[in-house]
Amino acid sequence: MKRKKFASLMPREALKRSKSAPTIVVIGPSTSGKSTLVYVLVNHRIIGFITVGIGDKSQTTIIPCNFAFDERIEKDEHFAMRIRIKDFSAKDVHIEILEQLAKLFASNELSTEDTLDSIDVEWFQNILEPKDAAYHLGKMEKQISIEDFKESIADVLCAIENAEPSFSERVKVKKKELAQQKVKISEIRRMVFEDIWGSISDDLLARYFKWLDYIGENITNNLNLLLGEDNSLGGIHDYSANEDDIFMYGGTILQTLFDPFEPFSLIVEDITLACRPRTEIITRSDENIPLRFCLRDTMGLTQIGMDSNSIKDALDIALNCSPDSILLLMNLEERDDVIAESCDAIAEKLSKATKLDVPVNVIFTKADRLIGNLVNKSNKETVVLKQDDYDATILGAIDNMEENIRGYLTKLPQKNGMWLSLRYLDEGIDPIQRALKNQGSDKFERFTPTGLYQNIDEIIRETQKRILPEGIETPLFVTAIDADAPAVEMKVEGKMISNIFNSIQNVLTEDNSVVNGYTITTKYTLSGRSVVAYYNKLQRGQGHTTRANVYGNFSINMKAMLNKILCNEIPDFLTLYESQVIGTVVDNLIDIELEHLVQEFDKNQHYKDLAFCDINPALISKWSDKQRNTQILHQAIRQYFSSSEKYYMVMDKVAFNLSYGNEQIRKIIDGVYQKPISYDQTMREMQDTFKKIFATQAFSAIIAKEIGDAMTDLINKMIILV
Incomplete structure (x- = not known):
């Protein structure tokens, strides 16, 4: 049937109406393919600008992002964005400074002068780029003066050095208090440092906090410069991926916002990007209803661990977004016991999802790599892997994999499980697709974008249907x-x-x-x-x-x-x-x-x-x-x-x-x-x-x-x- 023609919308109009679109929250451990999922849904004119934050690197953007897809946006190159701002997360930076400074002060025998002399570029880098990657300030090092920092804390350190009772005496008292807990002396010194810091007068601390707030002001100014004078923060604005268009050029803005090492997570609450989805998924959708849905990535494109606590935490975050459904990606390359443990964690949280009437759809990803490993480990005449080896063992390898997946799904009360490959090769160079076609199996589609688009389309339809009253099939x-x-x-x-x-x-x-x-x-x-x-x-x-x-x-x-x-x-x-x-x-x-x-x-x-x-x-x-x-x-x-x-x-x-x-x-x-x-x-x-x-x-x-x-x-x- 020919697809119905829908009245077109400007991108900003689509973004304003996205609140009423079915919302799917996607979560997934590191390397599960979450970034790839975004890649195959965002249309080809825009995706190139946000691939900075997509890939196998361990660090990606830590800004939560909503992708609002609407086929009524007529042109692929047109999109709209809303950047919601929050107060500068000064205390996130301050806690890092406080802890690092306490260590440095103790290692310099409680001397203000020696501590200040020890603050160099290498030490300061730990402040700009903390080990837990909670934020990123490395790109702003030229705007954040070490000398100004040292001047802002000099009087504070003097107050700590000359405090009464003395720092050393307080450490002795605290050590005695905590004798039963066997606390490390370094931890006790840090506690004492923080206690004295907390008792210092506002007048002495004012210069330091002014220096800290100046970082937030710089980040805000940088973001304003990036967006341009006409695009106020918090508003909805239309952009184009083309430089000469009716809308402002937005390619550089996207590239910068999705750069994993930019500092904007400290002032940006979330980003909503409205654009037209890829044509491949539009053609699969209901021809009488415009394809519109919102994909929310709760942690931006960051990673969670493949362990039970991280999975439970991610599901908790997803459920707190008031989603209409949740899509959980699980990497089949992980060890069997790790996947099983993760499924147990999912099952524990599904009771809450069921109560909220929110389905959790699980997609097991990286099937191509797992099957490649299984084929490679099968009995072969030579150590060289040939197409004949794939032809001979492909069906058995898939049966083996599916048996494992059925075992995982027995742990879940909701059996919404599917397996796919999220790495797509041309059939001519993909031995898996060729082997499956040679064997007459239709499962080759699981190794093409068609399999993913079909699955996502089913999830979108089911998500929309669950919202509707009984007897009504479509919006x-x-x-x-x-x-x-x-x-x-x-x-x-x-x-x-x-x-x-x-x-x-x-x-x-x-x-x-x-x-x-x-x-x-x-x-x-x-x-x-x-x-x-x-x-x-x-x-x-x-x-x-x-x-x-x-x-x-x-x-x-x-x-x-x-x-x-x-x-x-x-x-x-x-x-x-x-x-x-x-x-x-x-x-x-x-x-x-x-x-x-x-x-x-x-x-x-x-x-x-x-x-x-x-x-x-x-x-x-x-x-x-x-x-x-x-x-x-x-x-x-x-x-x-x-x-x-x-x-x-x-x-x-x-x-x-x-x-x-x-x-x-x-x-x-x-x-x-x-x-x-x-x-x-x-x-x-x-x-x-x-x-x-x-x-x-x-x-x-x-x-x-x-x-x-x-x-x-x-x-x-x-x-x-x-």
């Missing part, structure tokens, strides 16, 4: 008055159920078992590394548990705590609907579009009967057609939310926004975190601030708005605006 086409706004909006009137919100607030601020669970009660100093780790996880909706021997400990998961309380106080949507606090607003639709939507939702008029049951006929007779249709749609949506598993998905999203994602809350918490105060003080004040936020009247309004917004987002994923 509904609607023309809205404002194409940038939701077609249907859900609003929760919080004042009408103030008793529920008051109960939530009471638990969060008066129940000591809850309050003591998220505020810091330990008298011991907290580790700076623990505070940074907690904050970074908070931004991703995760909790953090410390197991320190010499520092104070805490175990806090703000999102999980809020989710539990929300579900206890609002156990289902029926509670809200029966209180008549959820409104369905269709002000963005003209009458005929609303009528079309109602006809699609209520083909057998079941919801019409429910909508007007027990309502005074005298009232209905005075209603306009739009009012009647609004009531029918309201009833259909009520049934959708009341009878589906979407309740948990909505509450999960609301819990994240109440813990960090909401703009008002995020701004307040970030403000506390960015203060030039000690890490211990930062953590205590940050968690106390949460309690203050929960106690405000504004928090009740935030809860109501977040529930309505989460419901709105879900409903509009059923609709394609034209």
Whole structure:
């Protein structure tokens, strides 16, 4: 069938509407093929500019990225970008400086002069490029003056050197306190250094923090220069891969942003890139629906390890993105026990995915390399590997591999498993494809892009279908008055159920078992590394548990705590609907579009009967057609939310926004975190601030708005605006 012609969209329009597209979060251990997946989906005109961050090198860009694909973007070379900015992550850099400086100070016998003399280019490189690659400042070394740094800390080091009691005396006391823990003397010295640093006056520290903030200002200036005067940060802008075009040339911008050693991860929260996907996947998709989906890479194109803790952590991050489905890539070249252990870890997390109604699709990758190894190890006449060897052993090798995969899948309750090769060779030089064709096997497609495109297309279709109500097979086409706004909006009137919100607030601020669970009660100093780790996880909706021997400990998961309380106080949507606090607003639709939507939702008029049951006929007779249709749609949506598993998905999203994602809350918490105060003080004040936020009247309004917004987002994923 000939593909339907869809009205074209400018890239920025496609990006604005991408929120309503099915979202697939992709995760995968290092070398699993995650970068290659992006490569085969982004069209050929744009992919060349972002391959800086794609490949076999161990370090790739650490900025989370959303790829919004929409075939209605007419030209391959046109794309749009939105770069969301965050406050400069000064404390990420500061913790590195603090630790490295403590070592240097101790190794120079507590002498300020000798310590400053020891700060050279080689030492400073460890600050610019830390070993854990948490950030990258190496490319800015000419903009970050070592001499200015030394001048900014000179008085601080003098204060530490001349502190009373002395540094050495404090070390002796701390060593005695920790005698039972058998702590290394280097660790004790670092603790003492950080303790004294934290007690130094703001006036002495001001110059250092000004130097540190100057790094953030430079990064921001560099990004502004890269984008140009007309493209403000945070906005959506159109670009072209061609230098002479109606849009600004964006090739250099893409190359720079995806350069793994640029410093922008310290100020960029995430990037969204909207472009046309490759033609090969468009031709495979439903010819009556425009191909549109969002692929989210939670950690940019960085790597996670192939171990159970890393896999669980990655799945946790993926689930916290409120995805419609998750795509997990697993490298078949890994050892059998490592893959099996990873599958056990996946199974542990799948219970949460099932509750949220989020399918996890597993693709086992690098099949070509595994099969090549199996063929190479088979009985051969010579040590030279020939095409005849592939012909003779290829089917057995694949059977062997598939048997192993079936074993892995028995560990998973969801059997959404597939194997593919993500390295594609021309048939003429690929002995695997030639052998499979010689044997008459159709599995040769697994070693061509067709196999991947077919699998991705199936995942996209299934993802979209799972969002739709029962009886509706495809998204509904609607023309809205404002194409940038939701077609249907859900609003929760919080004042009408103030008793529920008051109960939530009471638990969060008066129940000591809850309050003591998220505020810091330990008298011991907290580790700076623990505070940074907690904050970074908070931004991703995760909790953090410390197991320190010499520092104070805490175990806090703000999102999980809020989710539990929300579900206890609002156990289902029926509670809200029966209180008549959820409104369905269709002000963005003209009458005929609303009528079309109602006809699609209520083909057998079941919801019409429910909508007007027990309502005074005298009232209905005075209603306009739009009012009647609004009531029918309201009833259909009520049934959708009341009878589906979407309740948990909505509450999960609301819990994240109440813990960090909401703009008002995020701004307040970030403000506390960015203060030039000690890490211990930062953590205590940050968690106390949460309690203050929960106690405000504004928090009740935030809860109501977040529930309505989460419901709105879900409903509009059923609709394609034209």
